[in-house]
Amino acid sequence: MSDATNVPNDLNAFWMPFTANRQFKKQPRMFVGAKDMHYTTSDGREVLDGTAGLWCCNAGHCRPKITEAIQQQAGELDYAPAFQMGHPKAFQLANRLVDVAPDGMDHVFFTNSGSESVETALKIALAYHKVKGEGSRTRLVGRERGYHGVNFGGISVGGIVANRKMFGTLLTGVDHLPHTHLPDQNAFTRGEPEHGGDLADELERIVALHDASTVAAVIVEPVAGSTGVLIPPKGYLKRLRDICTKHGILLIFDEVITGFGRLGSPFAAQHFDVMPDMITTAKGLTNGVIPMGAVFVSNEIHDAFMNGPEHLIEFFHGYTYSGNPIASAAGLATLETYAEEGLLTRAAEMDSYWADALHSLKDAKHVIDIRNIGLIGAIELEGIAGEPTKRAFSCFLDAYERGLLIRTTGDTIALSPPLIIEKSHIDQLVDTLRTVLNEAA
């Protein structure tokens, strides 16, 4: 494959998302192929995928069953209207999803991304209280350092300053729990940290300030991914659940990253044995191949809407592409692949090897913390004084040159490989990272 066929000759028109555009366009990094654990670059190199794309290709790349399902569906039924019409695969997929979801999560609302799943869940929460006759419950509670996508609801409940500060007043009536990152007490913890479970009690303070009758929902990532892998302290999520239940507040788990096997159970709700009222998902639902998201909704919430004259629409929300046929076919084939290969629980088998390998980097240069759970890992680096993010970003560039794809956020390296990863890949990943870290300025 020559460069001429694989590399666009002008990079200017495409304004790239969440990218340092000028840096990228001076030094482009292009993938032209992928298979299983690897990408192929435009200059013909193999790169080990340490991030499952963007936390989404849980079964690895170009898996035949998923590819074939998409090809076949495109030739059979390309699109069907999503409103007032249906097609079989969306219903089949909803049923298969409900089979792997926690008990009682028996309904699925389809979206096209994690961001849309979050907006959908927040809107369902507000509308649910309204149909139940508790329309005064309008307040939403998120968390500092939370990431819930980039739409207005998501950035309002989210807690990443850079994602919020340019965009005006956002939604009103939003409060934030404190984040749970306590490096002084919890550094180098394997799995759930000991300290910080009591931070959930801050929810009581927020509820006391506004009165429970005004609070609709709390949304948190069970494990916060985008802000550098923040693992919930022991007991934290259970405590949040108890407080929400006590006050009639809905609890939403944003499982866009943790859904579909990342922690070693299908969902984090099962892993932590804490049941939310809704779960937002996307990414791994179609193995990242076709945009699709889904909100899982408890029976109680769904059934509250199924009232009134039957010819009337129960919930005024939805997307042109909700349950799109090709995405549904991809989702079905993805779930089959997960089931055939045991991928929704494979992270539990790999967890201790992964943890040992990552924590062996403790003495590498610049490392100030290492965190892990399931097949997620984070290596936090000491930033260069006055130049935050620069050290981690240069590690990302160097790792790429050495054949390894990682993600960085702030000065943290985040890892989330495809769930098909073998021990030999883990060894290669950690060896490459050790070299990268020890050679970093």
Ligand code: PXG
């Ligand atoms: N919620 C959570 C918890 C997420 O992690 C979204 C919502 C938004 O999903 P969409 O599909 O709208 O992008 C996400 C997305 C990273 C990274 O490297 C994380 C995400 C996306 C891209 C990169 O941390 N998470």
